[in-house]
Amino acid sequence: MATQQPLTNLSPLLIPCSYLTTEGNKTGSWRFLRPQYEEKVSPCSAACPAAEDIGRVEMLTAQGSFKEAWETILMENPFPGVCGRVCYHPCEQHCNRREFDEPVAIHILERFLADTASRYELKPSLQKLESKRQKIAVVGSGPSGLAAGYFLTLLGYQADVFEALPEPGGVLRWGIPLYRLPLSILNQEMAQIRELGVQIHCGRSISNEFLRGGKSEYDAVFLGCGHSRSLPLKIPGEDLAGVKNGLQFLAEIRRGEALALEGTAAVIGGGNTAVDTARSAVRFGAKVILIYRRRRQDMPAFAEEVEMALEEGVELWELQAPVKIEAQDGDFVVTLQQMQAVDKDGQRRARVKPDSNKNKEIRVQHLFKATGGEASEPWYAPPKKQRGMLRLSNCVLLHKSREPTLVYGGDLVAEIKSVAHAVASGKQAAIALDILFHEGLDAVLPRLQTCLVGEGPSISLETYLGGPRSLRNNRVVRYHDLNTDYFQFAPMITKPRLLSEERFQSFAEINLKIGASLAIREAERCFNCGLCNQCDNCQLFCPEIAVTRDNNPRGRHINYDYCKGCGLCVVECPRNAMIFKEELLCDRS
């Protein structure tokens, strides 16, 4: 091999190169569009009747800050343990991630946070406002009443909750079966409400006079009395001995009075009570037929519950209207009229009409009516429109001089009867009363308007109190607003559940717990739409190094001396937590 001469390169190299600072070149003067940090509203939080700040809750959960995440929920909803279990989670319906792969399992995370708080016996550090002189009575200790008491107490008022039955909880205690909501969870969250300072008086019926007493010690009364009486079917035989109504059956189970059911049971109705009754009857040994006059997709019951009922062996007979009930040798014979749906294309549930004379009979050993309820006293429900009355989205406020202001809430005013709506009702009532006491009746509507999350009707207590949430732009972030290049496909967590064979043997809770690592992984799937999670893309992409991290409350600062308005930060923000505004339209304060 030849010896190599070392090769050397000595020729000069000419390229432009400068060691002078370029700080004198204030490129910010080129800018005609200005990027700004501006958080917006995530669609889940706008869809949540209780206006939970879900995007932020998941961000905190992903960071492992479980207590802060839990308290963020408590700011808007005293029942994360209950709602994480029984809510029909409209949030997930509106989750932007649905368009990417699958929605975030928000309800599972909500339940995880509540379970974790309970496991470690965490005490929320919620600040009550300074005490006010007004006192408010709450009639009914269902979710709306307890929520009203909770939010009024947070706002500094004394709230006394009156419950006619010996134990509090209303429909949560008597109407929701244990396999969906274990009693310990309910008791724990009610204890927390008590610890906050809400007085709950059980076994105290309230009379109509209580509302009108001119000398009442209360400045206002919230009525959240719920549907304690079933609606009649208005068919012959419905009052035969042994025909039960669903709510009554569910309450009997909770009191430990229900007996085993042999043979076949028919449940008439299509709402959540009907489905709960059917599934409970399965657990008491009956073969169950659920009879509904419309189609399955028209059922007001939550779809997931219907699905599980069918898994557990409940048979669903659609388009069957009972027309007559007869007693025969201790059994019931129900005559059913075949129905047919009309105007199927509409968004609302279809109307039905009888399909000629097609009738059939069914012989059953047990019969339950569950076709909806009504107030057990007419004065529980809001009266006709009159002076001083405000119809709000989730409650009705009736203001009279010299008498306590009445606020009607809960299921009796709600269009959708859910726990989350009941919470929304209690919250709206509390905020409305606070506005009324401070600023008068005329201020109620406009002030509530400023607390809307997105376009409403959900309202946020944090926004009302001027917390960080109130600084957000109220625009709801949609899927096309996101830069999804930064997200990776990841399927939704598998919901751990009892097998259907295990379910009908007991009232054990069906949905099982998940661990912290799974919860964090699921929370990391959240896009945190509209919220800054400090991902640093803005800083990374800024060609002028004009984005700096500092002590700014938002953690970021744009140096407008050098920001030339290229907009890269805004485009590369995955979650639409920035905006790009024409310089001339900017508020430079």
Added chain:
Amino acid sequence: MRQVLEGSHAVSEAVRLARAQVISAYPITPQTHIVEQLSEYCANGTLDARFLRVESEHSALAALIGAASGGVRTFTATSSQGLALMHELLHWASGARLPIVMAQVNRAMAPGWNIWADQTDSLAQRDTGWVQFYCENGQEVLDTTIQAFRLAEWVNLPVMVNLDAFFLSHTYEPVDVPEQKSVDRFLPPYKPRFQLDLANPCAFNQLAPPNIYMEMRHNIQMAMDEALTFFEQMEEEFESILGRRHGALEAAQCDDAEVILITSGTVTSTSRQVVAKLREKGEKVGLLKIKLFRPFPVNMLRERTASASKVAVIDRNFSFGASGIFAQEVKAALCNFPGHPPIYGYVAGLGGRDITTEVIEDIYWLTKNSTAPENESSWVGLREVDHAVGES
């Protein structure tokens, strides 16, 4: 170790052996196999490099300009339309004196869409300040790509290694893949002469007013001159370590040749057969392969063609309004050389049409039997086409 390799993968192996540190590319047929293999090497850890996926060829080269300014060894690959999209940044890379290496698969420009072999894409980038090589076979592609890094880093100019679409990029041949340690001896780690450095902040490539711009351009030309000299030295070193050399020009049987065929790329291999066959018949024909196109080896070309009575250039490319581009270059190189042979230009094989032994033999006989070139370019094998648009 000898392996049966696709031409594209000969490039990939060379880049792996060269230990490129940043690779950025956008896929385009017929280049894709090159970076596909490299992306796998990056993903499985065979090659310790960052593979940047980008949204266009323009960005691919822009990303490498950034990376190379940071002082690392960089590689990209493209073809045809992709190269055209890089055009602005081709100038930038050479002006900024960045030793970026690119594999460029010669493919026809659209329209009409044509993915087959044609050199017009890279020859149209002749004046962008890139060193350009044209390779004949898989072995030469592998060797030249390794050499390209050495040369680029020596003269601080970007280097483009060209290979014909499909005829070379998608053809499997036995290729000797050298040992890593041999390549490491030939190509030591890159030591940049300048780089962005946080400890010593500076800005590159800002305004160059008239009082300095011209000197900078001249400096690039000086580097091109140096590349020509350095190439010879480098090949010697390469040969001493790896036992092969290819030459900036390769003259085969040119010493006594009356007619010299000048070729580039894969058509050279076919021409070798034709020359052998004609020599058997007693024809005095030689073959001159041009591998190094920029810088153009003018003096070498003059020497190798001095004794011939005719030169025939085969171009798989064309400059509209003029002639085949290699023919132009040969004419330009020889015109000031008194007594140079007449230059016959032939255009063949555009858009991947086969240049068969018959076509090359025709070119030889046409040249031999002609007294003087009748035009700047003769188009060989044009077909009658009877369905033009717009005819009634």
